[in-house]
Amino acid sequence: MKILVIQQKMIGDVLTSSILFEVLRAKYPNAQLDYLVNSHTLPVIENNPYIDNFILFTKEEENSKLELLKFAKKLKPKKYDVLIDVYSKLSSNIITLFSGTKTKISYHKSYSTFIYTHNIKRLQKTDSKSSLAIANRLQLLKPLGIEVTSAKPKIYLNEAEITTSKQFLKDNHIDFDKPLYMISVLGSGTNKTYPFKFMAKVIDTIALKTKGQILFNYIPNQEAQAKVIYNLCQPETQKQIFFNVFGKNLREFLAITKYCDALIGNEGGAVNMAKALDIKTFSIFSPWISKDTWSLFEDDKTQVSVHLKDYKAELYMNKAEKDMKKEALELYEEFSPEFFEEKLIDFLKQTVQR
Template sequence: MKILIIQKKHLGDILVSTVIFPLLQKQYPDAEITFLLNEKHHQILIGNPFVNHVIFWDKDKLLSLFLNVRKQKYDIVIDLYAKVDSGFLMFFSCAGKRITYFKKYTQLFCNFPIERSKIVRCKNTTLSIEHRLQTLEPLKITFEETFPKLYVLPEELQNSHQILSNLGLSTDNKLIMISTFGSKEVKTYPLKYMAKILDYISDLQENIKLLCNYLPFQKELFLQLYEMVSVKTKEAIVKNFDTQNLREFIAITSVCDCLIGNEGGATNISKSLDIPTFTIFAPGVNLTDWAWTDKPKLDKFLHVNDFVENSTDYLDFKPDFMKKSLEGFLNNVFELTKFKTNV
């Protein structure tokens, strides 16, 4: 049994797509699973025991890709990307079962179009996960509450400890990863508000260290944010913290006590590592789509509409609204950490 899964891009989408791997393996124990995506995102799959092969979408080598996919003679192709180009590839594969989401044009490429549900079956999984699980229905695989999972290699974990040591830190510190910015401006909590959130964190917990994650093009924004916070918060922020690539970020996050900040790739990574996560949702992102968790009593998700009904303005989402929730979240996190340490 050979299975090809297509999800070309978007870190969060690729990560959430991993929920179907264990269920496919359970249904087809001898299956050989191949994942097709853009090369720059492949690090998200490193160490995943369910993926046998990874192939890359290269727009400059499409003929070679199409011919290779046809040559592999896949039994099943599941196109989670559901665009015209991936649809053509799925059709060209000649796989016996070609599954994708129902759209007007996808019916031309597949023999199992899936109507995406608009109703959440399980609050903890949310639609982002459940839509992926729906693609397994033509394979007679029944719904199970399943969550994305990331894997950290032993050498990566060792390297993360060395990075912390070089920064004068260790896992004995209270380490909080900050998802400082969203992937774009509309998904980024206003800078002056985020400064207040960081001040709250440093006031609520003693002896913490804040690891502020940001992309290279966001460094100037980080420096602006740094100048907005209190002196105490400046002392808590590890200003020279940086990661060289996605795998380093994953490994270091895996040894943090929690992650707090903007919804996006970082928060999905944190949850996939079983790290407690406090997520600030942008007005345009629905909780029913991305507030998935396997720790509903610990993870926290807040949206402006929790406080200001029907608001679409991030400026309505005042930092004070979050203070009580932040306090409860941090108390729970460090009580849990204390318990683990004592055990």
């Protein structure tokens, strides 16, 4: 049997959908399990022992209808028996349509039901602590006779990456006897990024309450933005920030984060990756992102998140979070760190217990 899973776009989505492979491998130990993802997301699923092949969707294919069609037609000769489209958008609809696969599974959408043999309606709520994002992905396996209610994403670092990362931190004067925090200072976009002035206050609280060492998660082309947040921090806080100690690529970031006591900051891919590494997290949700969907494995102790809706529910009367996307920047201004300062301090207390 040959099975293809499609999950395009963001790193967090690709990591989360990777849960399907461990479950599929348990059901079909001898099957060929392939994963179609955007090329830039490959590092987060490297070394996954349950995935046989990666099929990479490039920017050229994403930005050109002609290239997309060429890409889709190349899949048909692979003769997949089952296709699971987790992405469920126009590009994956087209890929599925040309795949020639007999069993095609995706989420129910009125305009694409004719493409798939099984159209699964998304759950609106779940009792599982794993979150709706996990529960709805596992729903896609039901047509295959697989009934699983929980699964956790995992990241697979090799020994060389772990050893190299530790030496890198030592060479940059990180003291492993003191708490070490990774700060997700920037979101994947402006409407997913906590205001810089508020993020600086959060970092000041971390520095004051823990006396720990602080790292910033950013990539080289984000250095100027990260520096703005650094400059907004108190002078005493700046002494605890190792601004130039950062991962220059995604695998380096993962290996460094493995040694952190917690990751704190903007909810998104970095938070999901930290959870997959079994690192404690405290995440600040964008006002328009659904906490019910993406609060993966939260227990209000080691995995904690905050959302404007938790403190100003009246702003969301008769509205879903996604309806607030256009108002995200204005809503962020309502989301003062004072709202969750006590919750953050309680979280920090457990991270300093070594």
